[in-house]
Amino acid sequence: MDSQGPGRHVGRRGLTSPLRAVRRSLGTSMVLFATSAGIVLIAVLLVAVTMTIRNDVFSERRAAILTDAHQRTVAAQAAFDVATVDTADDLATTAQAQLAAINDSFAGAGGVGVSLRRAEDETATTVINDLTTNADLVALVTDDLVAQVDAGQAGTEYSQSVGIPDSAGGTDPGLVVGARVNLPLAGGYDLFLVYTLAPEQHVIDLATRAIVIAGAGFLLILIIGLWALASRVLIPIRRASLAAERLAAGHLNERLPVVGENEIATLSRSFNNMADSLEAQIQAWENLSKVERLFVSDVSHELRTPLASIRLAAEQIWQARNEIHDPFAARSLEILMREIDRFEQMLSDLLEISRIDSGRVQLRAxxxxxxxxxxxxxxxxxxxxxxxxxxxxxxxxxxxxxxxxxxxxxxxxxxxxxxxxxxxxxxxxxxxxxxxxxxxxxxxxxxxxxxxxxxxxxxxxxxxxxxxxxxxxxxxxxxxxxxxxxxxxxxxxxxxxxxxxxxxxxxxxxxxxxxxxxxxxxxxxxxxxxxxxxxxxxxxxxxxxxxxxxxxxxxxxxxxxxxxxxxxxxxxxxxxxxxxxxxxxxxxxxxxxxxxxxxxxxxxxxxxxxxxxxxxxxxxxx
Known part of the structure; x- marks a missing residue:
């Protein structure tokens, strides 16, 4: 337990030090608040703008892809309708040629592969193998998309977002569009066209990067601006605080410079007026104190001479006290001797107090x-x-x-x-x-x-x-x-x-x-x-x-x-x-x-x- 105690103490002190710095510095508090607010604002802006751009770009690109896929599906269906095939081999050759033509022609529209597979509900006796231009893309066609195409209407395209593997080992966003086509002799087959959205993702990445850079720049400008503003406001306040401390320490000639007509200038003028008033009051009190000390000292010194005469006379009477037969007079003489001693002691004490109050006392160590x-x-x-x-x-x-x-x-x-x-x-x-x-x-x-x-x-x-x-x-x-x-x-x-x-x-x-x-x-x-x-x-x-x-x-x-x-x-x-x-x-x-x-x-x-x-x-x- 003892070995863990210091560690906990140091950790707690480390956590409280930044909080203490924030509490002690208004400028730090303002900059910290502005930084936190700026980070939250930039994060919200980044998410909102990025999502808006992504949704808009995806919606427009999806509509274009569906239009392109519809045109190619119609063209493929027309080609199959006019084709003359007598055997399954002729059908396979025709289908292979059609997929190759589609793959070559829609690369400019973002197409990366075409796949043709037999519909699950087809019962024709003529069957050809499933065809594809890229075997790596076969796995992108999911069962959900196949079910949608099988359950859908002929001439209608259905799409699904997928991730297309890239050469770097990652994935690019993509879209798979499926539609039903009828082949001669073989009946219904599902045609799947795979489109990449990598160019659109690149645009979104550029927009996101631009927003982040702009937000960081805005945050930096905000921090610098607030720090400059806080310094402009707080430096006069710190100067006033230091001047107040020096004034409290006895430097009565301390004053603040007055620049302009704003609130800081008003504060400086008020401080200077206060300092002038304090200096005048303290000077008056100091003069009064000097007068009081001089009065006490002078009176104490001056009273010593008549006191010495009174003591001498009293002692003479005291020596002849046996000749005093009046008890009242004898008692008065005793009181007189006592009060003379007390008066002399009081004068000594007043002189000592006067020396101490004047600050001229030096110890003899x-x-x-x-x-x-x-x-x-x-x-x-x-x-x-x-x-x-x-x-x-x-x-x-x-x-x-x-x-x-x-x-x-x-x-x-x-x-x-x-x-x-x-x-x-x-x-x-x-x-x-x-x-x-x-x-x-x-x-x-x-x-x-x-x-x-x-x-x-x-x-x-x-x-x-x-x-x-x-x-x-x-x-x-x-x-x-x-x-x-x-x-x-x-x-x-x-x-x-x-x-x-x-x-x-x-x-x-x-x-x-x-x-x-x-x-x-x-x-x-x-x-x-x-x-x-x-x-x-x-x-x-x-x-x-x-x-x-x-x-x-x-x-x-x-x-x-x-x-x-x-x-x-x-x-x-x-x-x-x-x-x-x-x-x-x-x-x-x-x-x-x-x-x-x-x-x-x-x-x-x-x-x-x-x-x-x-x-x-x-x-x-x-």
């Missing part, structure tokens, strides 16, 4: 052990791990998992994923799994906390998105952490995918190629990678909630266009406790999670309690 990098991140967030009460369970191979990455960005991704899991694990264990194959490495962070609904999974990488705005954040964050993590993964040519289910926790999977491209460009790996985003202990019903956010390989961005962010912005209003929040249109009661913590978040705690503890340590160790 280096060989790194992903497992060692992960352990280093766990050491940095040890304070958060201890405060959350969620044990970390690391599942990593014993051998190093080496990949070419930007270590700082990978550390930021891992830190965001771990801190995000700590935020929502609610004291449950967190499983971190490291896996690798020949061309990719993967890290999955799985918590067993509140989880996410499928709707939240689809939006979890949106900037500033929070599924449950009322949920209190214990580790700070700006709502940009997961968005920046996704951007960092895409810069490596990797993917960052999410899975979650209410009350069953969530899972985030980072997959990166082992090798980057030339000059630290994004690398590639074979999908789906060494590890799946859905954990083994996930409920079966929850596997439909998997959502992957990754680069769009089907629609590459042209360098002619300004690079756009890989993550999505939610189309609904946001309004969290910092003025930017999750959507109002979702289900606020569904378990969810925030978009993560800041990309450059410090490993030390930023909560009011941590700030208070930091102040106490400063007092104890001035």
């Amino acid at each position: 280096a060989e790194a052990d992903i497992t060692a990098t992960l352990r280093g991140v766990l050491d940095l967030v040890a304070v958060h791990v201890e405060a959350s009460g969620s044990p970390i369970r690391l599942h990593a191979p014993a051998e190093p998992v080496v990949a070419e990455v930007d270590v700082a960005r990978v550390e930021r991704i891992l830190r965001n994923l771990i801190v995000n899991a700590l935020e929502h694990a609610e004291g449950s264990p967190i499983d971190i799994t490291v896996a690798a194959n020949d061309d990719a490495v993967a890290v999955r962070v799985r918590d067993h906390g509140v989880g996410m609904s499928p709707d939240v999974v689809k939006k979890v990488f949106d900037r500033f998105y929070r599924a449950d705005p009322s949920r209190k954040r214990t580790l700070g964050g700006t709502g940009l952490g997961l968005s920046i993590s996704l951007e960092d993964a895409v810069l490596h040519g990797g993917t960052l995918t999410a899975w979650g289910w209410p009350a069953d926790g969530a899972s985030f999977l980072l997959t990166l190629p082992r090798r980057l491209g030339p000059d630290a460009t994004p690398g590639t790996f074979t999908k789906p990678g060494p590890l799946g985003v859905v954990p083994d202990d996930a409920p079966p019903v929850s596997r439909a909630g998997t959502h992957a956010v990754q680069t769009d390989e089907a629609a590459p961005v042209s360098p002619a266009l300004t690079p756009s962010p890989a993550s999505r912005r939610s189309d609904v209003d946001r309004n969290d406790d910092a003025g930017i929040a999750g959507p109002n249109g979702g289900d606020p009661e569904a378990p969810g999670r925030g978009a993560g913590v800041g990309a450059d978040e410090s490993p030390t705690a930023k909560t009011p309690e941590d700030a208070l503890a930091r102040g106490q340590r400063e007092e104890e160790h001035p």
Whole structure:
């Protein structure tokens, strides 16, 4: 069975290839249809015309042969009537001479032989032998023809079509004409005259050959004409298709030549108008995007100066907090210190997002052990791990998992994923799994906390998105952490995918190629990678909630266009406790999670309690 399988597969592929070519090419379809129609038309024409010519020629020739045979039969009968015979030998001699005369005289009319045989119902006592001018033609006289002549009337000719042997071993069409004659003393005898139709068959063959040649020429002209017409129509269409592809690839100056006033020219003008409109719109959007990026960058930079002054003043007040006896003022100071830290983190994240959106980010590639990098991140967030009460369970191979990455960005991704899991694990264990194959490495962070609904999974990488705005954040964050993590993964040519289910926790999977491209460009790996985003202990019903956010390989961005962010912005209003929040249109009661913590978040705690503890340590160790 195995040896036959490939053969069947190849055969099936060979059969489907022409059909695929026909489906993909309108010109080929038109030519194939015209060829099929032409062949059928020529076959019908050939059969109809040939049969008409054959019937007409045969009818006319048969009538002429019957007339000639009638005249010769009458002449032979007259000769027998006037002949003086006394014996059978005299009759035989006379009959032989008459057959020879007929054979010599009717060759010009197509005659090839004459035969004379005694009628089956004749009872005369005088009998002569059957006579013939060509013994090979005796077998052409059939019993049916003999029966017709015997049963017919005297002076009436009867005919039958036969095949006459030729010198080449084949047969030519012919006609045998039979009639009754009366011989002196011997009575009734049947006279058979054999005529050939070879000249008429030659005429029919010439006509058939001429029709075939004319039909083949017509078919060839039809195919060439249709191919030329199809090419004239399809070449502009193909040109328009290629121009549309180039336009989609970012070549906004692509235009089609306009020739004439026909439908093709109208199509070209419409395409050019569309291209002009698209170029104008994209240019306007690009200018607007540049303005937005410059605004974000400038505002972020400009806000650093007053923020530094505010932080300096706040720290001075914080150092003198023991002199503040009003509980409300003390609480306000704690909130102020927390929001200053958050504001500073937000400015850093906005600057990073601005750099990514501008397309000016360059990776700093280096060989790194992903497992060692992960352990280093766990050491940095040890304070958060201890405060959350969620044990970390690391599942990593014993051998190093080496990949070419930007270590700082990978550390930021891992830190965001771990801190995000700590935020929502609610004291449950967190499983971190490291896996690798020949061309990719993967890290999955799985918590067993509140989880996410499928709707939240689809939006979890949106900037500033929070599924449950009322949920209190214990580790700070700006709502940009997961968005920046996704951007960092895409810069490596990797993917960052999410899975979650209410009350069953969530899972985030980072997959990166082992090798980057030339000059630290994004690398590639074979999908789906060494590890799946859905954990083994996930409920079966929850596997439909998997959502992957990754680069769009089907629609590459042209360098002619300004690079756009890989993550999505939610189309609904946001309004969290910092003025930017999750959507109002979702289900606020569904378990969810925030978009993560800041990309450059410090490993030390930023909560009011941590700030208070930091102040106490400063007092104890001035």
